[in-house]
Amino acid sequence: MNPTILIVFVVVAAVGGIEERCSLPKETGMCKAYMPQFFFNSTSGACEHFIYGGCGGNENRFETIGECEQACLQ
Incomplete structure (x- = not known):
């Protein structure tokens, strides 16, 4: 596989993962x-505080x- 195509694929997959993570409820x-x-x-469109139960x-x-802003507001 062409290394350039592989790099583009990895970048697109990573960006897609960030967007999906940030769109979860x-x-x-x-x-x-x-x-x-x-x-x-x-x-x-903002990072907000909540209480997580631990599991x-x-x-x-x-x-x-x-961390939230770095992942979701870029």
Whole structure:
């Protein structure tokens, strides 16, 4: 396979993964821990605070607002 085509494919896949992760809904998870986290709210277009329960949930979860903004506002 042509290396240039492979690089383009990897970049497109990575960008698609970021967009998909950031478009997932907020999920607090099924457990009852109290873990402050951030998620990207695709409706408001901003990273917002929420309380994560410690298990379950999805990939739209970040430990800091900076991580959220770096992943979803680029």
